[in-house]
Amino acid sequence: MKEVLLKRHCDPKHGMKRLSILQTNEEKECTTKVYKSFRYHVTKTETMEEQVAAPEIFITKNFDTKKGIERFTFTVHGMFYIKYHREILKVNFQHTLKIQIQWQTEIFSPKKSETLT
Numbered sequence: 001m002k003e004v005l006l007k008r009h010c011d012p013k014h015g016m017k018r019l020s021i022l023q024t025n026e027e028k029e030c031t032t033k034v035y036k037s038f039r040y041h042v043t044k045t046e047t048m049e050e051q052v053a054a055p056e057i058f059i060t061k062n063f064d065t066k067k068g069i070e071r072f073t074f075t076v077h078g079m080f081y082i083k084y085h086r087e088i089l090k091v092n093f094q095h096t097l098k099i100q101i102q103w104q105t106e107i108f109s110p111k112k113s114e115t116l117t
Contacts, residue, residue: 002024003024003108006021014043015043018037021034022034022079025034025067028104031101032099032101032102033098033100037095038093038095039094039096040092041093043092044090045088045090052081054078055077059117061073070100071095071097071098072099072100073097073098078093079092
C-alpha cells in the first residue's frame, strides 16, 4: 500500500515558502518512508555579493540492526540572488531528503544480487 501526503506552507509577510512530501510504502518485507522538503526564505537586499558560497551538503546514514531500521538523510543549504521588478532578492534555501526503511524480516538490507534477481 502506498500513501502520499503533500503539505504546503506559504507566509508572504515573512518571505517564507515550504513544500513537504511524505510518501509511505508498505510491502511484505519492509516499510519505506520518504520525506522530501523544499524551503525558501526571500529577503530584499541592496547589493549582491560577487562571490556566492557554494551550497553546503550534509549526508548522514544510520543503521539500527536490533530494530531493523535503516535511515539516510541528505540536506543541501545554500543561497542565490534574483532580480524581480528592479529589486534584488536574496533567496536562502534548504532541500532535504530523508529515507527510512524498516525491515520486517530477519534479512536486513538484502545483498544487491538478491534484489536484482
